[in-house]
Amino acid sequence: MGDGHYISAYCHVDALDHHYGIALRHDHNISLWRKNGGDVELIQVWELERFSGEKHHLRAFRDNTHFWTFVADRLRPLGLDTTDIVGVWGTPGINSVSASGGDYWRRFEEFPQHSLAHLFSALMLDKSIFDTETIVALAMDGGPDSVEDEASQRKPYYVGALVKNGKMSLFPVASTAPLWALMRQRYGLKEGSLMALAGACKAVLPLAVDDPPLIIRRRDFEKADRWFKGVTRQVEDTLSSTSGSEIRGDPLFTRKENEAAVIARLIQQKTISQTKQILAKIIDENDVTPQNTYLAMSGGLALNCPLNTALMKQFEFKGFLAPPCVNDSGLSLGLGLMRFFADEPDFRFRLSSPYLGSNGTDNLSDVIKDPTFSLHIEDISHPELETILSDLLDGPIVWFQGQAEIGPRALGHRSLLADPRDITSRDRLNRIKQRQWWRPVAPLVLDEFSKDWFEESFPSPYMLHAFQVKADKAALVPAICHLDGTARVQTLTMETNPELHEILNAFHRATGVPMLCNTSLNDRSEPILNSISAALDFALSKELSVIYADGMRIQLGAFQHHDKTATNKRARRHFKPMEEPLSAGDVHRLNPLGFSREELVLMRQIPKLRHVDHTAPGTAPRLQRLLSKLRHSFGKQPDFQFIDMYHDLQGSNTLEEALGNRQAEPVCCEADNG
Known part of the structure; x- marks a missing residue:
């Protein structure tokens, strides 16, 4: 592999899929790399939702030209064009400027490419650790896609790894992520909201529930579905009972919320206990000393902060490895690292910053001339530190700084910031973002003071851990305390973000509190905003008086004249x-x-049906017969989009054979819980 710029792309290209909105992958993303000798640098990651406005961006590119036009627009601000790209991989149907080398993942082909990409995104976060230390890694999400790896559904879905001084062994592991996907489908809340609800709602329900089945392969989903339905029936029946002093609902929540909280708490307990058992088995069987070993986590389940923290505390690992984009938004990162490793195992790489998104899609000098905003801009200035502190004390501010963070969580470059000492900060932020009143907001805390405020804390730079707030500190920062006394913490160092570090230090000197409330700059059902114009529009719609954009302070007013549209x-x-x-x-x-x-x-x-000639006249009635069978098995599904259909069509050479020889298995979860 020669020197130059490369692209790894976790996308999909197909004209009909684009036209009809058929999604085979979600959270599409593209990574731009530069290779110089043995050194590999990640230049930028482009999460397509930040450009399209489509949350979790599902839509395929129409064709090769459509893809390269998008890429060219991203390269231009960097002084590059498509002729500078030496190679591209990760997405079938994209013509590489040079050979794409599509076999890079097949050396591990007993596992799905999707899961391998998750694994590599964490394993090689710091390649020097991979080369010289011991790592235990788990890649666990809802399940793999089959865009490039059409055999993925016949493989173990989830993969673990043990690394000792650069020597790696892989093995299948179980994941409870499909249970969380079932929860999402049933209650219409995302996994993070369900976990927050479980901590907030105090419903008490005495339940004797067997452990869920180990979910490793496609065939295990039916067992998981039966277990989940049994649990939900048991909870419903118990809540309906009026007898028993041990049964207690939480009056602050609806009956449905009480039910969801009880089940989410149960699944969380099972998730933690099952994952602990998996790790204990790996450690015992491989003579691993956790205190000298790093834990690497990836896949959608790695967004589970209480799980990550429980594992670190139980085993006392030396350190924690996970990218800020642990869900599918980081798959292009993993695909890139996997390819570099396949071609040049001794390459050097370290992810030193989460701020590797784009700089935004517009610039301040142009935006402030727009009549849409100029009417509302009362003042623009270079702020003094004292002014920033005053603004933070007065209320939430919009903070838009430099390159966006990568991954699903705001880490200080596309954020709403507020004073954590006032509980109304949390309430106001939840109203602004149209969230449930019980949703917590995260603290952005100076790394050097984390241990003074949180029990048994350790570095959490990407907001992937939850710590108990110390009892003598909780009353000082009520806005960041969840109802169960925990907080989902982001620790900040001077190296990572010197500008915010300076502001946090100043806030600490002024108030005695080394943290701020931090939540993402977006509204409900909206991706994190990635343009100054969108940030201004958001601030005006929510009547927020101050926005900081690329080092400038913008004072807003005349809110009554702004079109507060949906x-x-x-x-x-x-x-x-x-x-x-x-x-x-x-x-x-x-x-x-x-x-x-x-x-x-x-x-x-x-996958078996993709190669059926769908232009042949005899195909239509056969396909319609199969669809009828699937409907019968699935029940009334309004749309199959975003759902894996777990069917074993192996051995069927024609659609007719598939119809005659196989029965459909029930749908149990979405393709991924990232």
């Missing part, structure tokens, strides 16, 4: 939709038999 309208104003619908002629050419969207989803989701 979030989806803001998305249309400040994001660039990535839809390029096909013409009627192109649709007919690609889909001459007129398959419905649902039928096309079926053909895409089952």
Whole structure:
């Protein structure tokens, strides 16, 4: 592999899938790399949702040209163009400027490419640790996609690794992530919200529940589904009982919230105990000393802060390795590192900063000339430190700084910041973001003071750990305390973010508190905002008086004259939709038999069916017969988008054989819980 710029892309390219909105991957992302000898540098990561405005961006690129046009727009501000790209990998259908080397992951092909990419994103976060230390790694999410690895559904879904001085062994592990996906489907809350609800709601329910089945392969999902349904029935029946002094609901929450909280708490307990057992087995069987070993976590389940912290405390690992983008938004990172390792095992790499997103999609000098905003701008100035402190004391401020953080959590470059000493800061932030009243906000704390405020704390630079707030400190920072007394902490060092570190130090000197409330700069159902115009629009819509953008302080007013339209309208104003619908002629050419969207989803989701000639007249009735069987098994599903269909069609050479020989298994969870 020669020197130069490379791209690893976790995307999908298909004209019909683009036109009909058929999603085979979600959280699409692209990483730009520079290789110089043995040194590899990650230049930027482009999460497509930050540009399209589509949360978890699901839509495929229409074609090769569509992909490269997007990439060219991202390269231009860096002084690069597509001719500077030496190679690209990770997404079938993209013509590389040079050979793409698609076999880089097949040396580990007993595991899905998707899960391997998760694994490598954490394992090689600091390549020197990989080369010289011992690491135990777990990559656990809802399940793999099959865009490039069509055999993924026949493999163990989740992968663990043991590394000793650069020598790596891989093995299958179990994951409880599908149980969380079932919770999301049932209650309509994301996993993080469910975990927060479990900590906030004080419902008490005495339950004797067996351990869930180990979920390792596709066939285990049916058992998991049965276990989950049994638990939900048991909880429903128990809550319906009016007898028993041990049964107590929380009057602050609805019946449905009490039910969800009890089940989420139970699944959390099972998640922690099962993962502890997995790690204990790895440690015992491989003569591992945890105190001399790093724990690496990746996949959507690694967003579970209480789990990560419980594992670190139980085993007292030497350190914790995980990228800020542990969910699918980090798969291009993992695909890139896996390819460099395959081609040049001794390469050097270290992820030194989470701020590797783009600089934004506009610039301040242009935005302030826009009549949409100029009417509301009362003052623009270079702020003094005292002014920033005064603004923080007065109320939440919008903070937009430099390159965006990568991953799903705001880490101080696209944030709302507030004073943690006032409980109304939390309440106001939740109202601004249209969130449930019980949702916590995270503390952004000076790393050097973390141990003074949180029990048994350790570095948590990417907000992936939850610590108990010390009893003598909790009353001083009520806005960051969850109802169970914990906080999801981000620790900050001078090296990582000198500007915010200086502000936190000044706030500490003024108040005695070395932290601020920090939550992401976005509204409900909206990706983190990535343009100054969108940030200004957000501030005006929420009547926030002060926004800091790229080092400047902007004082806002005349809120009554701002069009406080819905979030989806803001998305249309400040994001660039990535839809390029096909013409009627192109649709007919690609889909001459007129398959419905649902039928096309079926053909895409089952790898065996992708190679059926869907232009042959005899295909339509056969496919429709299969779809009828699937509907019967699934129940009434309004849409198959974003759902893996776990069907074993191995051995069937034709659609007719598939119809005659196989029965559909029930859908149990979405493709990933990232």
